Amino acid sequence: MFVKEIEPGFYDTDALGHINNTRLPVWFELARNDLFAVFSPALDPKEWHLILARLEVDFIGELFYNDKVQVKTWVERLGNSSIVVLQEAWQGDRLGARGRVTMVHYDWSEKKSCRIPDPIRARLEKHFPSDAPDA
Amino acid sequence: MFVKEIEPGFYDTDALGHINNTRLPVWFELARNDLFAVFSPALDPKEWHLILARLEVDFIGELFYNDKVQVKTWVERLGNSSIVVLQEAWQGDRLGARGRVTMVHYDWSEKKSCRIPDPIRARLEKHFPSDAPDA
Amino acid sequence: MFVKEIEPGFYDTDALGHINNTRLPVWFELARNDLFAVFSPALDPKEWHLILARLEVDFIGELFYNDKVQVKTWVERLGNSSIVVLQEAWQGDRLGARGRVTMVHYDWSEKKSCRIPDPIRARLEKHFPSDAPDA
Amino acid sequence: MFVKEIEPGFYDTDALGHINNTRLPVWFELARNDLFAVFSPALDPKEWHLILARLEVDFIGELFYNDKVQVKTWVERLGNSSIVVLQEAWQGDRLGARGRVTMVHYDWSEKKSCRIPDPIRARLEKHFPSDAPDA
Numbered sequence: 001m002f003v004k005e006i007e008p009g010f011y012d013t014d015a016l017g018h019i020n021n022t023r024l025p026v027w028f029e030l031a032r033n034d035l036f037a038v039f040s041p042a043l044d045p046k047e048w049h050l051i052l053a054r055l056e057v058d059f060i061g062e063l064f065y066n067d068k069v070q071v072k073t074w075v076e077r078l079g080n081s082s083i084v085v086l087q088e089a090w091q092g093d094r095l096g097a098r099g100r101v102t103m104v105h106y107d108w109s110e111k112k113s114c115r116i117p118d119p120i121r122a123r124l125e126k127h128f129p130s131d132a133p134d135a
Numbered sequence: 136m137f138v139k140e141i142e143p144g145f146y147d148t149d150a151l152g153h154i155n156n157t158r159l160p161v162w163f164e165l166a167r168n169d170l171f172a173v174f175s176p177a178l179d180p181k182e183w184h185l186i187l188a189r190l191e192v193d194f195i196g197e198l199f200y201n202d203k204v205q206v207k208t209w210v211e212r213l214g215n216s217s218i219v220v221l222q223e224a225w226q227g228d229r230l231g232a233r234g235r236v237t238m239v240h241y242d243w244s245e246k247k248s249c250r251i252p253d254p255i256r257a258r259l260e261k262h263f264p265s266d267a268p269d270a
Numbered sequence: 271m272f273v274k275e276i277e278p279g280f281y282d283t284d285a286l287g288h289i290n291n292t293r294l295p296v297w298f299e300l301a302r303n304d305l306f307a308v309f310s311p312a313l314d315p316k317e318w319h320l321i322l323a324r325l326e327v328d329f330i331g332e333l334f335y336n337d338k339v340q341v342k343t344w345v346e347r348l349g350n351s352s353i354v355v356l357q358e359a360w361q362g363d364r365l366g367a368r369g370r371v372t373m374v375h376y377d378w379s380e381k382k383s384c385r386i387p388d389p390i391r392a393r394l395e396k397h398f399p400s401d402a403p404d405a
Numbered sequence: 406m407f408v409k410e411i412e413p414g415f416y417d418t419d420a421l422g423h424i425n426n427t428r429l430p431v432w433f434e435l436a437r438n439d440l441f442a443v444f445s446p447a448l449d450p451k452e453w454h455l456i457l458a459r460l461e462v463d464f465i466g467e468l469f470y471n472d473k474v475q476v477k478t479w480v481e482r483l484g485n486s487s488i489v490v491l492q493e494a495w496q497g498d499r500l501g502a503r504g505r506v507t508m509v510h511y512d513w514s515e516k517k518s519c520r521i522p523d524p525i526r527a528r529l530e531k532h533f534p535s536d537a538p539d540a
Contacts, residue, residue, distance in 0.1 A: 004412075009435040010450070011292045015180030015283035015335060016243075017450060021187045022161045022281045029157055030414040043471035045150030045415075045422060052156045056191035065285060066448035108151075139277075144300040145315075146427045150418035150470060152315060157416045165279040178336035180280070180287060200420060201313035285450030286513075291457045292434055296427045315420030322426045326461035378421075 001127060002073040004031035006089075008065045019063040024097045025055055028087045031071035032101070035085065038123050039105070053082070054102040063089065063096035075127040081105045081113040086129065136262060137208040139166035141224075143200045154198040159232045160190055163222045166206035167236070170220065173258050174240070188217070189237040198224065198231035210262040216240045216248040221264065271397060272343040274301035276359075278335045289333040294367045295325055298357045301341035302371070305355065308393050309375070323352070324372040333359065333366035345397040351375045351383040356399065406532060407478040409436035411494075413470045424468040429502045430460055433492045436476035437506075440490065443528050444510070458487070459507040468494065468501035480532040486510045486518040491534065 006027050014020035039049045063069060070090045077084040082104050089097045105116045116124070141162050149155035174184045198204060205225045212219035217239050224232045240251045251259070276297050284290035309319045333339060340360045347354040352374050359367045375386045386394070411432050419425035444454045468474060475495045482489040487509050494502045510521045521529070 007409075007435065007438065009431065009438070010284055010441070011290045011431055011434055013285035013290075013450060014280055015285070015287045016183060017285045020281045021190065022157075022164055025160050025190075026157045026414065026416055029416055030412065033412060033414070036415070045418060045470060048151060052194055054191070054193050055156065055160075056189070058189050059187055065450060142274075142300065142303065144296065144303065145306070145419055146296055146299055146425045148315060148420035148425075149415055150420070150422045152420045155416045155418075161279065161281055164281055165277065168277065168279065171280070180283060180335060200315060286453060291460065292427075292431045295430050295460075299427055318421060322464055324461070324463050325426065325430075326459070328459050329457055 001129075002031065002034040004034065004071045004073070006030060006069045006071060008063070008067075008069060010065060013065050017064075019065070019096075021057075021059060024057045024059070024089060024099060027069065027071055027089060028055075028057070028073075028099045028101065031073050031087060032085065035073060035075075035124075035127075038120055048108065049105055050103045051106045052101055053104050055099065056101075057097050057099040059097050061094050061096050063091055067091050069096070073127070074129045075124045076100065076129060078116070078121060078124055078128075081115050083116065083124065136264075137166065137169040139169065139206045139208070141165060141204045141206060143198070143202075143204060145200060148200050152199075154200070154231075156192070156194060159192050159194070159224060159234060162204065162206055162224060163190075163192070163208075163234050163236065166208050166222060167220065170208060170210075170259075170262075173255055183243065184240055185238045186241045187236055188239050190234065191236075192232050192234040194232050196229050196231050198226055202226050204231070208262070209264045210259045211235065211264060213251070213256060213259055213263075216250050218251065218259065271399075272301065272304040274304065274341045274343070276300060276339045276341060278333070278337075278339060280335060283335050287334075289335070289366070291327075291329060294327045294329070294359060294369060297339065297341055297359060298325075298327070298343075298369050298371065301343050301357060302355065305343060305345075305394075305397075308390055318378065319375055320373045321376045322371055323374050325369065326371075327367050327369040329367050331364050331366050333361055337361050339366070343397070344399045345394045346370065346399060348386070348391060348394055348398075351385050353386065353394065406534075407436065407439040409439065409476045409478070411435060411474045411476060413468070413472075413474060415470060418470050422469075424470070424501075426462075426464060429462045429464070429494060429504060432474065432476055432494060433460075433462070433478075433504050433506065436478050436492060437490065440478060440480075440529075440532075443525055453513065454510055455508045456511045457506055458509050460504065461506075462502055462504040464502050466499050466501050468496055472496050474501070478532070479534045480529045481505065481534060483521070483526060483529055483533075486520050488521065488529065 074086045076086040087099045209221045211221040344356045346356040479491045481491040
């Protein structure tokens with residue numbers, strides 16, 4: 001599990017007084033930086049190997065401006081060329097949202113998907129949900 | 136079907152040269168303004184009756200900065216207090232993304248869901264997918 | 271003068287119930303699309319000739335979610351390689367914000383500024399504030 | 406001086422491969438959280454005392470996705486009811502942008518500006534640019 005602490009900005013709120021729903025896909029992308037670094041250690045967009053195929057978010061409770069958010073990120077499923085990532089956004093002990101994205105390991109020059117290399121797979125497997133509670 | 140034309144901004148792009156995935160939930164929320172107006176004709180956030188329970192987006196093709204986007208919005212399913220909205224983002228004849236959100240008709244003072252009133256249901260039913268192609 | 275009509279999204283609001291201040295630089299960039307097209311008619315980011323050197327925004331009145339915004343854009347000053355753009359965001363007859371950006375005509379391969387070509391200058395001059403008629 | 410470390414997200418980039426200019430006003434607002442907490446310790450939007458009157462940003466060097474950003478925040482000028490805040494965004498030893506905002510201490514019920522209270526002034530004065538020690 002990766003954990004990213006995110007501090008809400010005032011601009012993350014909306015007129016209902018809580019965090020706007022469109023911010024969750026953004027926060028989840030930010031929290032995937034740790035995962036992106038497994039594929040592209042220098043985080044260089046010119047050496048990028050992933051495309052996003054699908055995202056989904058379930059909104060479970062309101063999130064608010066005045067407290068930090070912990071985003072937990074797991075590798076839920078590791079296919080040949082695809083990966084499903086599970087993410088949760090917590091404020092203290094309250095779960096605000098749970099999301100999933102499907103990403104595809106992609107060769108931008110060939111414009112097609114390609115197998116996730118074994119050394120990367122080995123590193124990803126350490127982040128399966130079965131990993132130790134706060135590893 | 137509602138149709139909203141959206142003009143991409145340069146800020147909608149990312150370092151891969153196309154529209155960043157996190158912009159689609161934003162564009163889809165913008166395109167739901169027409170639907171929000173069915174529930175809250177004055178679009179006054181103090182008279183708001185909806186919460187978002189779930190969103191999902193499938194990314195089908197790249198979208199780019201240099202062309203307007205048409206977002207099509209349908210009422211896919213109309214429950215007692217919930218509504219499923221189907222949306223597609225097109226650039227010309229290319230489908231870039233398809234999304235769904237589940238919204239709940241909500242009483243913010245009572246903090247619970249409540250039935251979508253009949254006059255609103257009648258208006259929503261006109262936007263079922265079975266409506267005429269470009270009505 | 272260029273005029274761009276912008277429809278606020280719910281995500282543009284913040285917990286104070288109005289449009290969040292950080293949205294104005296975004297809306298002004300969107301409204302500069304018409305100006306960008308003078309420099310790069312195909313709006314192709316790979317053929318880009320401008321960098322932003324400075325932006326400023328004065329917030330004059332609140333802007334709200336429930337009404338379209340007109341952004342007016344003028345070329346305030348045209349230097350050798352730089353251009354100052356004046357912009358205003360109106361809701362009906364209420365002025366919400368006035369902004370200025372300084373952009374530099376830039377050669378990304380040489381990494382230095384370069385003179386704005388005469389045919390482009392001629393087109394820009396048509397958007398000086400003195401085009402008063404419907405200012 | 407307040408210092409806030411900000412981790413760029415992929416969505417912060419644009420098609421020119423660097424951080425989009427519209428993200429700087431956003432990052433600067435996020436970094437002002439520490440200052441907002443001086444005025445509203447609980448960071449409760451219902452107990453808010455500030456409005457933004459003006460913002461400006463000078464773009465000095467490109468900022469990139471792959472490295473954390475330090476935003477430094479000073480109280481540059483403290484008026485009766487207004488405050489000018491100076492901010493800089495650094496990546497390592499490279500200065501990317503410098504900004505200023507003017508905020509007004511505001512009574513939202515009376516809809517007018519009001520004097521910044523002395524206990525708050527005392528705390529703000531500690532963040533004058535002359536607070537050199539760890540500048």
